[in-house]
């Protein structure tokens with residue numbers, strides 16, 4: 493059985509306590525590796541290593557940092573199939589998805605921010621005949637990056653790459669539920685020649701290892717992606733120490749479908765935005781709002797298309813819905829399906845666990861599930877389920893669509909399907925969220941601001957937003 497190790501000061505180490513956590517393969521429900529149950533002692537060592545490395549890393553010319561990050565990107569590309577297999581085994585997602593989305597995106601993150609290091613510039617402000625101000629944008633120092641299990645390497649690198657590009661040193665923690673590709677990344681960084689201490693990867697739980705990173709006084713910034721619950725806890729610890737904070741949290745995103753949309757394109761994309769990655773993408777459109785004129789036609793066809801999705805072995809090339817990441821998440825999804833029924837909802841498709849049999853008998857599989865008949869205020873429509881479960885609601889006017897869309901306490905993303913661009917722009921401006929897609933979903937330009945409002949978090953990642961977040965601006969005023 494493989495043993496995962498921490499990556500501290502350039503070497504792979506066992507946790508100080510010698511304690512490990514079981515790591516499961518969700519496709520089979522069996523333990524297949526051990527991951528460090530790190531604690532404060534490991535985090536302290538990592539922070540010291542990062543602090544020691546900071547002076548030379550931050551002083552390195554941007555071109556040198558760029559070259560190293562490009563080397564990491566190339567190494568990820570050269571190992572795409574191994575990394576995709578590792579991601580699929582660890583997370584339960586279809587191998588195909590990991591091969592075409594997760595791993596290519598991880599190398600894109602490094603490549604994108606490698607070049608950002610070369611392009612990043614700061615402002616100057618002239619006071620005519622009096623003075624010139626220029627802004628220095630300096631790296632923050634030692635920063636903490638904490639990420640979730642749904643897109644493990646993809647989201648881990650989305651934080652690490654800009655933090656390194658901007659000249660920071662990092663103590664990072666992947667989810668304890670999916671630690672494998674972060675471990676592989678440690679080896680890649682060693683192979684790429686990343687100087688010791690520049691990136692340290694600590695494995696372990698949120699309350700122990702994660703909390704030690706958040707509370708450490710030398711960690712000046714926290715970039716966190718995960719649940720709203722953990723985000724709230726992290727904010728309560730980081731705020732009194734005045735740490736810079738970016739919180740990318742949960743979502744309950746509306747997918748607003750008007751009768752005048754391109755029906756075929758909408759249907760194809762709505763299947764993906766509902767059930768890709770087992771519905772475990774923070775941007776999934778879990779509340780589908782359909783104009784009443786096409787509600788019945790939409791429902792019929794949506795059920796037909798959903799029924800075609802093959803649930804089962806993630807390694808099978810025809811599988812569209814793999815395993816749910818953990819028993820805990822599997823039980824949470826089942827809990828919400830029962831809650832939906834208790835709230836008066838009708839399950840119009842799915843609702844049950846799936847047993848693919850054979851070696852996969854003990855794995856955690858759920859049918860894609862469609863629920864209707866519930867209003868905007870019920871818990872099923874208010875709380876994040878984070879599984880292959882969507883609800884359908886009807887609307888009859890633009891105002892009603894907006895009211896339903898904005899009824900959520902979350903505000904991450906939204907999708908609008910209509911051929912009427914006036915209406916689309918109007919609604920996009922009024923939606924309470926950070927990201928809007930019109931006639932598409934998950935089309936990502938890495939330069940754009942990424943993040944949410946309301947209970948979906950604070951701060952933005954992506955492009956210059958990330959480079960600004962990972963730097964501290966300092967104004968220098970020179971009298972003319």
Ligand code: NAD
Nearest residue numbers: 639640641666667697698702703718719722740741742774
């Ligand atoms: P989680 O909050 O349980 O864990 C996320 C990470 O935080 C893990 O590494 C975990 O160990 C750590 N953690 C947990 N409690 C902590 C604490 N008190 N202090 C420090 N670290 C702590 O989330 P999860 O279940 O892994 O991920 C699913 C959630 O992530 C969903 O809510 C989903 O919407 C959200 N998510 C958001 C985005 C986004 O960009 N907004 C992207 C992906 C996932």
